[in-house]
Amino acid sequence: MMLWRQFVMEWRLYSRDRVAMFWTFAFPVILLMGFGTIFRDGGGPKLSLVRVQAPVPSARDTALDQALTDLQLKVQTLPKAEAEARWARGETAAQLETEGTGYRLRLNSYLMAQAGATAGLVNQAWLVAQARLNGEPEPQRIPIQVESPGHKHSTNYASFLLPGLLGLNLVSMGLFSVGMVNVSYREKGKFRRLAVTPLPKWIFLLGQVLHRLTVTVIQAGILLLVGRLAFGIQNQGSFLDLLLIMTLGTGCFMAFGFALSGFAETSEGYAAISNLVFFPLMMLSGVYFTLDSAPAWLQHAVAVMPLAPFLRALRAVFNDGGTLAGHGVGLAIVAAWGCAAFALAVRRFRWA
Amino acid sequence: MSDPALRIRGLRKAFPKVVAVDGVDLEVARGEVFGLLGPNGAGKTTTLEIIEGLTEADGGDIEILGLTWAKQGQEIRARIGVQLQSTSLFNKITPRESLDLYGSYYPKRRSTEDLLDLVQLQEKADAYHITLSGGQQQRLALALALVNDPELVFLDEPTTGLDPQARRSLWDVVRRMKSEGRTVMLTTHYMDEAEALCDRLAIMDHGKVIATGTPASLIAELAIPSVVELTFDGAAPDPAAFSARLDQPVECRADLWEIPTPDPKALLPRLLEAAEAAAVPFQQVHIRRATLEDVFLHRTGRSLRE
Numbered sequence: 001m002m003l004w005r006q007f008v009m010e011w012r013l014y015s016r017d018r019v020a021m022f023w024t025f026a027f028p029v030i031l032l033m034g035f036g037t038i039f040r041d042g043g044g045p046k047l048s049l050v051r052v053q054a055p056v057p058s059a060r061d062t063a064l065d066q067a068l069t070d071l072q073l074k075v076q077t078l079p080k081a082e083a084e085a086r087w088a089r090g091e092t093a094a095q096l097e098t099e100g101t102g103y104r105l106r107l108n109s110y111l112m113a114q115a116g117a118t119a120g121l122v123n124q125a126w127l128v129a130q131a132r133l134n135g136e137p138e139p140q141r142i143p144i145q146v147e148s149p150g151h152k153h154s155t156n157y158a159s160f161l162l163p164g165l166l167g168l169n170l171v172s173m174g175l176f177s178v179g180m181v182n183v184s185y186r187e188k189g190k191f192r193r194l195a196v197t198p199l200p201k202w203i204f205l206l207g208q209v210l211h212r213l214t215v216t217v218i219q220a221g222i223l224l225l226v227g228r229l230a231f232g233i234q235n236q237g238s239f240l241d242l243l244l245i246m247t248l249g250t251g252c253f254m255a256f257g258f259a260l261s262g263f264a265e266t267s268e269g270y271a272a273i274s275n276l277v278f279f280p281l282m283m284l285s286g287v288y289f290t291l292d293s294a295p296a297w298l299q300h301a302v303a304v305m306p307l308a309p310f311l312r313a314l315r316a317v318f319n320d321g322g323t324l325a326g327h328g329v330g331l332a333i334v335a336a337w338g339c340a341a342f343a344l345a346v347r348r349f350r351w352a
Numbered sequence: 353m354s355d356p357a358l359r360i361r362g363l364r365k366a367f368p369k370v371v372a373v374d375g376v377d378l379e380v381a382r383g384e385v386f387g388l389l390g391p392n393g394a395g396k397t398t399t400l401e402i403i404e405g406l407t408e409a410d411g412g413d414i415e416i417l418g419l420t421w422a423k424q425g426q427e428i429r430a431r432i433g434v435q436l437q438s439t440s441l442f443n444k445i446t447p448r449e450s451l452d453l454y455g456s457y458y459p460k461r462r463s464t465e466d467l468l469d470l471v472q473l474q475e476k477a478d479a480y481h482i483t484l485s486g487g488q489q490q491r492l493a494l495a496l497a498l499v500n501d502p503e504l505v506f507l508d509e510p511t512t513g514l515d516p517q518a519r520r521s522l523w524d525v526v527r528r529m530k531s532e533g534r535t536v537m538l539t540t541h542y543m544d545e546a547e548a549l550c551d552r553l554a555i556m557d558h559g560k561v562i563a564t565g566t567p568a569s570l571i572a573e574l575a576i577p578s579v580v581e582l583t584f585d586g587a588a589p590d591p592a593a594f595s596a597r598l599d600q601p602v603e604c605r606a607d608l609w610e611i612p613t614p615d616p617k618a619l620l621p622r623l624l625e626a627a628e629a630a631a632v633p634f635q636q637v638h639i640r641r642a643t644l645e646d647v648f649l650h651r652t653g654r655s656l657r658e
Contacts, residue, residue, distance in 0.1 A: 005456045009449070016444040016480075189440040193496070196404050196434040198426050199457040351406075 002199070006207030014211065024173075025219055028165050029226050036158030036231050047118045048074040052083045052097040061098055063133050067125035068096075073118065094118040158231040163318040166223060167249065167311050170216050171281075174253025175274050178212060179261040183270040186261075186350065195351030202346055209254050216250045217243065236321030244324065245317060248331060249310050252338030259341040262348025281307050306337040355418045357382045357504050357535035358403065363412035365398055372398040373409070374559035380537055380552075382503075385530050387550035388539040389644060391654070395559040396539035397437055400508050403537075404434050417503060430458055433502030433534075437509050439493035443482040447473050447492045450481070451499055458500035467495040471525055487518030494525055505529055507538040511545060523549055543644035555648060562651050570647050576612040577642050580619060582627070582634040583608045589632070598626050603649075609634075612646065 014021060049068065054061045068075050078086065086092050093111040097104045105122055107115035124141050131138045185191055194204065220242075227233035235242060260277060264270035284302045294302075302308070309330025316322035324331065358380040365373040373395045380386040388396040401407040403414055405421050405428065414421065419428050441450055448464055455461040468474050471491040476484055484492065490510065497505055507526070511519040526549050529536050540546055546553055547567045555563045555570070563570055571577065582588075584607050591602035591609050600619070603610040613619045616639045627634060648654075 002456060005453060009445075009453055012449070013442055013444060189436070189438060190442065192406060192436055193434075193439055193441065193454075195406055196429060196432075196436075197454060197457040198429040198459075 003203050003207055003210075006199075006203055007210045010207055010211035011214070014215070024215065025222055028169050028219060028223050032158060032162060032165055032223060032226060033230060035161055036227075047114060047121060048076060048093065049118050049122065050083050050086060050092045050095040051075050051077045052095065053077055053079050054098040058098075060129070060133060063129040064103075064126060067128040067132070068122065070128070071121050071125050073121050073125070094122070096122060158227060159233040159319060162223060162227045162233055163314045164311070166220050166246065166318075167307075167314055169219060170246065170250050171253050171278075171307065173212060173216065174250065174255070174257040175260070175278050176257070178208065178254050179257035179264075179274055180267060180270055182208075182258065182261040183264050184267045187266055191351040201349050201351075205258055205342075205345060205349065208258075209251060212254055213247060213250045216246060220246055235318055237317030237323065241317045241324050242314075245310070245314050245331070248334055248338065249314070252306055252310070252334050252341065255338050255341035255345055258345035259348060262345060262350065281305060304333055306334045310334050355382070356380060356415075357384075357417060358386075358537065359413075359415040360399075360403070361413045363399065363402060363414065364410045365395075365402060365407065366410055371559050373402065376412070376556075376559070376561055378554055378561065378564075380535060382535050383530070383533055384551040385526065385536040385538070385549055387546045387553045388537070388556055389541065389543065389546045389550075389553050389648070390539075390556035391541055391648075394556040396541075396556055397508055398559075399556070400506055400537070400539055404432070404506055405429065430460070430500060431503050433497035433500060433505040435493045435497040435505075435507045435510060437512075439489070439496065441481050441489075441492075444480050446478045446480060447484070447495070448477045450492065451495060454496050455499045460501055461499060462501045467498060470498070470528065471495040472521065487514050487521075490514060490518070490522065491525070494522065498529070502534065504535045504537070507536065509539055509541070511540070511542065519545070543648070546644055553644070555644075555651065557648075557652050563647065567644060570644060571642050574642050574647055574650055576614050576646070576650075578613055578616045579640055579642055579646060580611045580613060580616055580623060581608050581638040581640065582611075582623075582632070583636045583638070584633065585635050594626065594630055594632060597630060598623065612642070 051065065051068070057065075065075065065077075080097075083092070083095060083097075087095055087106070087108075090108065090110060093108050093114040095106045097106070103126070105119060107119055109115075127139045128141070224233075224235060256277065257274070260273050261270060264273050284298075284305055309327065313324065313327040313330050313334075316327060317324070356379050358378065360376060360378040363373050363376040363378075364371075376395070376399055378386075388399065390396050398407060402409045403416065405425060416428050417431055419431075421428060445453075447468065451464040451467055455464065468477050471494055473488060473491055473495065476488055481489070481492075490513075494507070494510065497507065510526070511522050514522065523545070526536060526538070538549070550567060552566050553564065553570060554561045563573075565573070586607060588604050588607055588609055591604045594609075595602040598611070600611055600613070603612070611619065611623065620637075620639070624637070626632075
């Protein structure tokens with residue numbers, strides 16, 4: 001009963017802050033529309049190669065260029081100066097240049113994933129070109145297909161983006177807004193009045209969690225609806241699974257926010273602390289780059305971080321129509337972090 | 353019910369730079385209005401916040417309604433009412449909602465209508481908190497302190513920053529509390545407020561209680577029950593020469609001289625004669641009864657307002 005009242009009051013206060021509410025719901029939709037539209041004509045990203053124009057193209061050059069095109073590489077032929085300038089700007093993943101009797105293939109170490117695959121294709125094309133020049137039968141080759149795991153059911157970039165947005169929303173809500181709000185309330189003395197009442201801390205915290213959870217669910221509903229209407233994106237898994245994952249994630253990352261808010265005295269301090277947690281969480285989540293070459297202890301540490309398993313499970317359900325069954329360990333990790341953070345939050349939480 | 357409402361022994365609290373509460377002993381009887389009077393920084397608020405469970409003491413014993421924080425924290429919270437020095441509520445919440453919400457935290461509660469009537473906030477009951485005046489916010493804070501029908505109410509500087517009319521109406525609410533049989537403990541740095549409201553007082557300075565008693569007894573303890581004041585048009589001149597001529601201590605404050613005396617009737621003719629002779633350019637003469645202000649001045653050598 002107390003909890004219900006607390007929940008209703010949170011919603012009432014929230015709904016009266018029109019500006020904040022508008023942005024909470026509108027911002028992810030704007031992101032989805034924006035990025036979804038920019039990357040609309042998908043078909044999956046193509047591997048591209050910058051080909052430095054040979055001053056006098058030989059028959060070999062012509063045969064190689066033909067083979068590159070046949071292998072579905074996106075070849076961009078540029079004069080030497082222009083190609084070098086592009087290379088220097090770091091925009092080129094792989095650059096192929098005729099050099100004397102041979103070729104030079106340069107790969108951008110910052111774009112290794114793309115450059116490596118491109119190099120494979122270039123070598124295949126070279127074999128094909130040589131066979132054609134010599135009048136031999138073309139060598140057999142294993143076709144390469146560029147595909148994103150999230151694109152199995154849709155080639156639309158927006159469908160890959162959507163679960164990411166759902167996840168990011170709830171991480172930032174937990175780490176940034178919830179914690180920040182609590183720190184600023186404490187800073188302004190709004191909690192002191194509650195501290196002299198018998199209201200248990202856990203009810204106050206749980207009331208906020210439930211409120212934010214419903215906000216997240218509504219937000220997700222809006223995003224799903226817009227995704228469907230604007231981009232024809234469908235949730236491939238069950239909505240119940242999706243709801244369960246979102247609930248778990250919201251709970252976990254909000255608990256993070258509460259726990260962190262217990263360590264900051266001021267809003268400024270909180271901004272620093274939350275970033276301190278947010279960036280390693282993002283960077284070490286395996287979302288941006290793989291950590292294959294990192295030391296073993298770091299890889300073990302990364303394996304038990306909560307963000308990656310959460311996003312994996314979310315994408316598996318949403319994009320690939322998977323079930324939660326295969327993600328038991330990952331979800332258990334998320335839940336464990338959530339419980340630990342909530343326990344810490346209750347312990348560290350101070351009214352004043 | 354012979355237990356006192358509140359009993360404090362040897363309460364101490366030190367902050368990194370200052371000892372805020374330095375061995376305070378107090379006892380508040382059930383049903384009385386008890387005041388902590390003292391200048392800003394005397395340790396009144398810290399004392400109150402320790403009693404309310406907001407701040408942890410470094411040492412000392414507190415018994416509230418026969419209960420202790422260590423063992424019966426929740427029960428204490430349920431039975432006391434608290435008005436903080438500044439009550440910060442959410443901006444977009446109405447008084448009616450605040451009272452409903454805070455009431456829901458307690459096992460026992462007074463009706464919201466009843467409370468709105470008590471503090472005369474009926475017409476503002478559905479306005480957002482930010483639209484209330486300072487006095488209205490303060491009255492709401494008072495109503496919130498009564499939401500659980502508490503036996504013991506703590507009010508921290510309830511009238512600071514209010515205009516005279518708003519203060520009077522707040523005083524009425526405090527008197528109503530007493531007439532309803534509640535025990536009230538309040539802090540103030542207004543001596544008139546302490547005199548008007550309190551059955552008993554403790555005067556605090558530098559974290560210590562320097563005197564305890566009823567307002568009347570504290571004043572009566574002074575050997576000088578009256579004060580003659582000479583007021584000036586503008587700043588008062590240096591009284592040293594006049595003091596010597598009168599053979600009587602004269603205190604100079606802003607635009608007046610104060611001459612404490614046990615016998616104003618005997619002093620007055622001498623005073624006027626001396627003033628005439630020295631051509632002191634005073635405007636008016638007042639004789640007033642000594643106040644708690646004089647008690648404080650006498651005990652500490654400083655004014656309450658300094």
